[in-house]
Amino acid sequence: MPDETPEPSDAEAPAAGDAPAPAEAEPEPEPEPEPDPRHVELLARLDATLGDAVIEHADALGNLVVRIRNDAWGRFAEVAKSDLECDYLSFVSGIDWAPAPKEGGDDGGSDTSSPVQPTEMTFGAAGSGGRFQVFAHVQSTTKLWGLTVKVDVDEADPAVASWVSVYPGADWHERETWEMYGVRFDGHPSLRHLYLPAEFEGHPLRKDFPLLARVVKPWPGLVDVEAMPEEASASEPTSAEDATEEPAAVTEGGGA
Amino acid sequence: MSLTLALEVGWGTTMAIKTLVVLMIIPLGALILGYTFLLKMMSHMQSRLGPMDPGGFHGWFQLIGDGMKFIQKEDLMPDGADRKVMAGAPAVVLISTFLVFLVIPMGPDLVVKDLDVGVFYALAVSSLSVIGVLMAGWASANKYALLGALRAAGQLIAYELPLLLAVVGVVMQAGTMSLQGIVYAQRDGSIFGVDWIGNPFILTQFIGFLLFLIAAQAELTQTPFDMPVAESELVAGYMVEYTGFRFLFFFMGEFGTAFAFAAIAATLFLGGWSVPWVHGDMANLLGPFVLFAKLMFVAFLMFWARFTYPRLREDQLQAFAWKVLIPIGLLNLLVTAVFKVGF
Amino acid sequence: MSTTETPAGVPSFELDRNALRHLADAQINVELDTGDMILNLGPQHPATHGTLRLVVRLDGERVLAADPVIGYMHRGYEKLTEVRTYPQITTLINRIDWLSSFANEVPFINAAEKLMGIEAPPRATYIRTILTELSRISTFILFLGEMGLQVGALTPAFYGFRDREHVLNLIEGATGGRFHPNFNRIGGLKDDLPWGWVSETRSVMKMMLDSCDQFEDLVAGNEIFHARTKGIGVIPGDIGTAYGVSGSNIRASGVDWDLRRDGEPYLAYPDLDFKVWTHADGDSFARYWVRLQETRESVRMVLQLLDGLPSGPVMAKVPRIIKVPEGEAWVETENPLGQMGYYVVSKGATGPFRCKIRSASFSNVSILPWLLRGVYVPDVVTILASLYFILGDIDR
Numbered sequence: 001m002p003d004e005t006p007e008p009s010d011a012e013a014p015a016a017g018d019a020p021a022p023a024e025a026e027p028e029p030e031p032e033p034e035p036d037p038r039h040v041e042l043l044a045r046l047d048a049t050l051g052d053a054v055i056e057h058a059d060a061l062g063n064l065v066v067r068i069r070n071d072a073w074g075r076f077a078e079v080a081k082s083d084l085e086c087d088y089l090s091f092v093s094g095i096d097w098a099p100a101p102k103e104g105g106d107d108g109g110s111d112t113s114s115p116v117q118p119t120e121m122t123f124g125a126a127g128s129g130g131r132f133q134v135f136a137h138v139q140s141t142t143k144l145w146g147l148t149v150k151v152d153v154d155e156a157d158p159a160v161a162s163w164v165s166v167y168p169g170a171d172w173h174e175r176e177t178w179e180m181y182g183v184r185f186d187g188h189p190s191l192r193h194l195y196l197p198a199e200f201e202g203h204p205l206r207k208d209f210p211l212l213a214r215v216v217k218p219w220p221g222l223v224d225v226e227a228m229p230e231e232a233s234a235s236e237p238t239s240a241e242d243a244t245e246e247p248a249a250v251t252e253g254g255g256a
Numbered sequence: 257m258s259l260t261l262a263l264e265v266g267w268g269t270t271m272a273i274k275t276l277v278v279l280m281i282i283p284l285g286a287l288i289l290g291y292t293f294l295l296k297m298m299s300h301m302q303s304r305l306g307p308m309d310p311g312g313f314h315g316w317f318q319l320i321g322d323g324m325k326f327i328q329k330e331d332l333m334p335d336g337a338d339r340k341v342m343a344g345a346p347a348v349v350l351i352s353t354f355l356v357f358l359v360i361p362m363g364p365d366l367v368v369k370d371l372d373v374g375v376f377y378a379l380a381v382s383s384l385s386v387i388g389v390l391m392a393g394w395a396s397a398n399k400y401a402l403l404g405a406l407r408a409a410g411q412l413i414a415y416e417l418p419l420l421l422a423v424v425g426v427v428m429q430a431g432t433m434s435l436q437g438i439v440y441a442q443r444d445g446s447i448f449g450v451d452w453i454g455n456p457f458i459l460t461q462f463i464g465f466l467l468f469l470i471a472a473q474a475e476l477t478q479t480p481f482d483m484p485v486a487e488s489e490l491v492a493g494y495m496v497e498y499t500g501f502r503f504l505f506f507f508m509g510e511f512g513t514a515f516a517f518a519a520i521a522a523t524l525f526l527g528g529w530s531v532p533w534v535h536g537d538m539a540n541l542l543g544p545f546v547l548f549a550k551l552m553f554v555a556f557l558m559f560w561a562r563f564t565y566p567r568l569r570e571d572q573l574q575a576f577a578w579k580v581l582i583p584i585g586l587l588n589l590l591v592t593a594v595f596k597v598g599f
Numbered sequence: 600m601s602t603t604e605t606p607a608g609v610p611s612f613e614l615d616r617n618a619l620r621h622l623a624d625a626q627i628n629v630e631l632d633t634g635d636m637i638l639n640l641g642p643q644h645p646a647t648h649g650t651l652r653l654v655v656r657l658d659g660e661r662v663l664a665a666d667p668v669i670g671y672m673h674r675g676y677e678k679l680t681e682v683r684t685y686p687q688i689t690t691l692i693n694r695i696d697w698l699s700s701f702a703n704e705v706p707f708i709n710a711a712e713k714l715m716g717i718e719a720p721p722r723a724t725y726i727r728t729i730l731t732e733l734s735r736i737s738t739f740i741l742f743l744g745e746m747g748l749q750v751g752a753l754t755p756a757f758y759g760f761r762d763r764e765h766v767l768n769l770i771e772g773a774t775g776g777r778f779h780p781n782f783n784r785i786g787g788l789k790d791d792l793p794w795g796w797v798s799e800t801r802s803v804m805k806m807m808l809d810s811c812d813q814f815e816d817l818v819a820g821n822e823i824f825h826a827r828t829k830g831i832g833v834i835p836g837d838i839g840t841a842y843g844v845s846g847s848n849i850r851a852s853g854v855d856w857d858l859r860r861d862g863e864p865y866l867a868y869p870d871l872d873f874k875v876w877t878h879a880d881g882d883s884f885a886r887y888w889v890r891l892q893e894t895r896e897s898v899r900m901v902l903q904l905l906d907g908l909p910s911g912p913v914m915a916k917v918p919r920i921i922k923v924p925e926g927e928a929w930v931e932t933e934n935p936l937g938q939m940g941y942y943v944v945s946k947g948a949t950g951p952f953r954c955k956i957r958s959a960s961f962s963n964v965s966i967l968p969w970l971l972r973g974v975y976v977p978d979v980v981t982i983l984a985s986l987y988f989i990l991g992d993i994d995r
Binding site (some may be wrong): 023060061062063065081087088089090091095096100116117118119121122124129135137141144148166167168169171180193194195196197204205217 | 654669670673675677678679681682683706713714815837838840841842843844846849854855857861862863897902925926927928929931939940942944946948949951952953955961962965969994
């Protein structure tokens with residue numbers, strides 16, 4: 001597969017056929033930056049070993065991100081350890097691309113202290129096939145290169161192969177990913193809770209798992225802007241930016 | 257017996273007074289050692305001050321206050337503990353300490369009972385504390401306590417031998433096992449004719465002195481031999497389930513035994529209560545203070561090592577005793593015998 | 600008294616006893632078939648540096664199998680980062696590795712700056728490097744003393760705390776906070792250095808070198824310390840990297856890998872001339888020794904940085920409300936505990952969409968089940984001390 005690093009800025013670069021006349025007033029298009037030779041080498045080796053299991057790749061600000069097919073996940077670990085000489089496992093984790101439910105209902109927009117995420121589902125570097133992805137980062141301590149690899153997992157029954165036989169350190173990472181996202185790792189010796197108690201229900205890092213502190217007591221917004229004493233006596237006790245008193249919501253729950 | 261004040265008292269009264277004195281010495285000795293070395297010397301070595309407030313002057317009241325606090329605490333025992341054995345363990349340790357003090361002389365007449373086999377007796381009864389430790393560890397119904405007690409049992413028994421070998425050299429030189437006899441031998445003896453400092457066995461039995469110090473350190477389960485009470489692993493080992501006055505007994509037993517061993521070391525190697533040119537009733541008056549000064553010096557050495565060194569692991573500790581200390585002790589014995597017979 | 604029940608879900612500790620036959624005293628135990636004991640080290644325990652719980656199966660004093668149970672300090676950082684803005688997250692992530700908190704902020708701020716395309720001015724970069732190295736020195740000095748404590752020497756721990764105070768005073772002088780400076784901002788730093796700070800730092804660095812010498816005499820040179828740490832807890836280099844062990848731990852196993860030199864260039868490290876220390880043995884003593892040398896190296900780095908400190912602003916021009924453009928960034932740094940990395944996924948809002956925090960101690964501790972097989976109970980304590988993890992780093 002020829003190496004192409006799709007960069008957003010190149011979208012409007014002139015296509016090969018648009019050779020302008022030498023004396024054109026059109027500004028010189030920015031020369032495409034040299035692709036990182038390590039990325040070139042990595043992709044070449046991946047192409048040789050995995051071939052078409054590599055769906056897509058991208059360069060995320062200097063980091064090579066590769067998306068592979070679900071059935072190739074286990075093979076990738078072996079390839080990474082032997083052909084890519086990546087002896088070091090950095091992490092294995094998951095990502096849920098669904099947009100977070102809006103906090104405080106639809107009118108929570110006036111509060112700038114909490115980030116407002118977009119409501120449509122968009123995907124990041126190297127795209128995604130659905131809501132859930134598992135991603136990992138492996139590096140080489142000898143060749144000094146590394147790459148991030150993503151894989152799509154089915155939303156209804158998320159499952160992917162386990163890396164424990166190749167990278168024993170993946171044991172805990174996979175337990176954490178299962179615990180937080182519900183992704184099953186086939187071949188893992190004992191997929192059990194890592195951080196949370198054994199009877200915990202739910203998978204906390206999924207976007208539909210509410211951050212309980214928010215549900216019980218809505219984020220009060222900017223509360224650190226208080227009127228000066230002399231102004232306070234002249235005007236209303238509460239400042240304009242203060243969130244309105246919400247006694248009902250506060251006394252309802254046990255507090256965050 | 258008669259004192260300088262020419263009081264005539266019967267044998268029973270004398271015994272009673274002496275026993276009372278010894279009973280008072282145990283907590284007092286523990287207090288003094290604990291305050292001076294554990295609270296103050298350790299703190300100063302670690303760039304801090306130690307207690308300063310209780311009692312006003314440099315916190316001298318701290319340990320007494322701690323003792324008072326311990327006494328009024330609730331008597332807790334864990335659920336599955338063997339109550340009788342758990343209650344008896346500190347008593348066994350304290351009794352063993354008390355028995356050692358019976359032979360330590362503080363002056364020509366100031367000894368509860370000067371046994372002919374004084375040294376042998378002292379070492380024998382000091383080993384009784386092993387039973388107390390094992391009782392404590394087993395009865396506590398706690399795995400940490402059990403680990404600590406088993407370590408202690410192995411260690412205390414292993415280090416009896418170097419202790420003994422160190423002492424036998426002294427006994428050979430003095431020609432008697434009685435502690436008073438050993439003191440007299442040091443005061444009235446001479447080293448190859450030089451006699452103005454007597455014959456303190458620390459000079460001729462230097463190796464024996466070192467051996468004794470090391471073995472005593474192990475007998476007291478002090479770092480570097482404190483695996484049984486390894487603070488950062490077992491959190492007080494066999495004593496972990498003890499609170500209140502039972503813990504106080506253990507504490508007093510530990511420091512009381514340290515006091516006793518320091519006193520024995522001072523008696524065996526430094527000349528005990530004697531100063532070479534002082535005889536008679538002056539010696540009775542000065543004796544306790546002289547002995548106290550010498551034993552504080554020995555205790556200083558012991559506690560200095562305690563606060564500096566890391567601890568040896570149990571198997572390394574045993575290997576050290578069996579493979580290093582005992583051969584050195586035997587060698588020392590050999591050399592002493594040669595010198596004794598030949599010169 | 601010994602129990603052999605296995606709680607639900609925990610893998611059974613079935614072990615091939617024949618595999619241990621080569622161990623001298625295991626021979627006796629195999630023939631006697633004494634019962635095994637399950638001991639719980641923690642979560643409250645002086646040896647486990649915080650709320651780590653180790654469930655070990657013992658045969659006498661030998662560990663047959665060990666299972667670390669973590670999560671007693673899990674604060675849900677990755678979920679929290681999804682509802683916080685970038686400046687708010689800076690406050691949060693201080694508390695991941697609380698002994699060297701300034702170093703935690705750096706990779707995250709770098710990731711945010713990378714996504715925004717902002718570069719901090721050179722003075723800010725230098726000051727960040729100085730503060731990172733100061734936090735490295737402070738945490739390593741504490742380690743040098745506190746490992747002595749775990750092995751049994753009571754005194755070096757106090758020296759460690761005492762000497763660390765000087766560095767904490769420096770950090771407080773510059774940032775206002777001893778433990779949680781919260782000093783980084785996207786685009787630079789909150790404030791410039793106070794007057795006289797540079798000369799004060801120079802004298803403190805001299806004190807730190809003296810302190811290192813003292814630790815070398817008192818602890819590293821002690822024969823009992825050698826007996827307790829040499830040959831204990833050997834991590835072979837390839838197994839270590841497969842587990843993700845990083846930092847001084849893996850360098851003590853002979854793997855010559857330091858992100859300050861070998862990773863993507865960050866902060867002012869490209870301008871510095873420093874040596875990366877490795878040791879071939881991979882045992883607990885090697886880990887102690889490597890950290891001792893790295894402390895001295897950090898002192899030399901700080902002095903170089905102070906000599907080359909450029910003048911200028913400490914904050915780049917950034918908009919008031921920070922909205923980070925869409926993208927993904929991975930930034931990894933060489934923190935005192937090991938490799939720390941942040942994978943920040945942004946969708947153009949004021950806070951990240953997903954922030955994966957790769958903390959060093961998590962992987963360092965994951966090697967324990969493999970490492971603790973067949974060691975004695977006292978060695979467990981030595982190994983835990985030599986790996987030097989922080990619970991906040993494991994549990995996030």
